[in-house]
Amino acid sequence: MNSRRIIPRVVWQGQVCDCIVEGDKIAELRPVGDTETSGKELVLLPGLIDCHTHLREPGQEHKEDINSGLTAAASGGFSNISCMANTVPVNDNAAVTSMMLQTAAACKPEGPALHPVGALSRGLAGKELAFMYELAQAGCIAFSNDGVPVSDSGLMRRAMEYSADLQVPVIDHCEDPDLSPEGVINEGLMSERLGLQGVPSISESIQVARDLLLASYLEVPVHLAHISRRESVELIHWAKNKGVPVSAETCPHYLLWTEEEVAGYDPLCKVNPPLGTADDVTALRQAVREGVIDILVTDHAPHAQFEKETPFSRAPNGISGLDTAMSLCWSLVEDDVLTQKDLVRLWCSRPAQIFGLRDNGFQPGDPADFLLFDPGDAWTPTLETMFSRGKNTPCLNRELPGRIRLNCRRGKALYGRFPQENS
């Protein structure tokens, strides 16, 4: 028996609606015509899709594991997430993929659903192709060498060709490792002032250019990970105008923060690619609005506290993002950088298209993957309030506007939080 439930008076893109769910599907999204929003209604959004996280299991469970990562994802409004292959051992064979999927199914049978990304090269060593067919059969939805850039353009070509036949996207972490060997921060005034080794912006954009030219020449798709620099955006814009089959992502932290955050040598702001300049932020904001950059991802990179409590240059790269992504993006909506419609495109419909997942467009029969967001419920991510084992985010102990109240996947609650005064 499919139970029919009504989620009354929620706001869908500015309009008060009743959302009617039947079993695991959307039955109807019915506008409530006569009323205006009181400002107190919860905001309805489709379940978010994060195609770039690091869940650290197997091998580095002191940073995060599949259970804690999926718990954080549930609290952050995600119904589907991908996890990168740089685990220990590397996810370059079906045994590791299956282990990830079995662990996820055992600890979170209702979701968020986990979609592993397989390694592009064996052991991420950048020398030989990984067993891509085997990985795809086992359930990998993309291939990437994320974390270890592929400097060999010949191998990159072969990987893109081989995976194109499998119709599985390749995600490239764009970085020329020879241009950024020891870099820890954007190369610029800040790196010079702080006396830290810089990463030049071209370290990213040269690799972006290479990938775009490969995709153009080979006529096969490529997806560019965590784009963070203006030149990269301009190159992608050029390629898309030419019809090159490219898609790209960036992260909330590149839309919000600049190298200025690093002024106090705060290792929580150390991330790869490093935070850019105000001009990069301007370019990226425009790019996500206009669709030059297709999707948002967290690049959730949890680390243990002790690992980040070390001098800046020694600290590992990465920002923990699953708990806070939606709240951070809401601050962009409040600042008129993004609209709610943009959020749906950047976090749901486009990622679903690129990676072949099902999203919820609130049409009858769509999967009932949705979240309720309370813009009035300000909260502060702290060691206690964050679900991820990694508390490494620049917004730790900073107040954020709005928070997830309910996250449902296939009609079942993954996470819910209803304070007393609201009942």
Place this chain on the structure above:
Amino acid sequence: MEWTHKDLLSVTQLTSAEILDIFHLAQNFEEIGTRPIKKTPTLKGKSVLLFFAEPSTRTKTSFDIAAKRLSADTFSLATSGSSLEKGEDLRDTGLTLQAMQPDAIVIRHSQSGSADFLAQQLQCSVINAGDGWHAHPTQALLDGFSLYKLWGEFRGRTLLLLGDIAHSRVARSDIALFTKLGASVRLCGPRTLLPRYIADWPVKVYSDLEEACRGVDAVQCLRLQLERQQAGLLPSLREYATRFGLRSKHMELARPGAKIMHPGPMNRGIEIDSDLADSPESLILDQVSSGIAIRMTLLYLFLTSISRRSE
């Protein structure tokens, strides 16, 4: 039949009528192989130089037998310990060989274009027995002959070439020959083993083997050179075998009675299932005997046209 060619460098130089004439003649020559005394005096006093600068067992032996059945004398150049290994260039080797006055030189060489190069330098006939990735015309002719004996007509027939197309002289020659004869040619292999501009070739390309096999009349499996994996073109031989190894489930999708071919040497269990290679539908051994008939025909055409020309 009027034979005007000095050399055989590639299938592309032949007309479809010439190819069919070769097949007709080859049927007569094939009969010689079934006699108790497998020798005719047709080419008595002619000499054929077998210049194989790349390892070869079956092609070299096949030419050798073909020449000897027609009573021609054959001379082989050893590759190891030869002047080639000492770094002599191809032109000097060729001129030296010509000075020994053979009527034809059969050349196998790892460099594409080497047969053409030698043919330009020499007055005697040059028969290409495989040059690099470029051409292997006698292989394509024997493949065609094997099927001609069964089919008679190529129009309406579909041949699938399976495996490493990019680095295969057999594939290039087969495509040229079968399309010339009016058959449809399909290719199947990972994109990393297909030429980049394959879309411009007169073939249909498949990345899924089951789709590729649907309704075909014959499948020619190509040998996977094991070094392709080391060159980064394949994840592993196992994965190649899983995706592109021909098995009976694929042949069940082909037209009933579809034939299985392989130019050899086979990697059993990689590009072809072992049982399939030995099955009644396998033409693999017939390809070998067809090869002798085709090479007898070619030697006959080249060596008798020379004497006709000199008369």
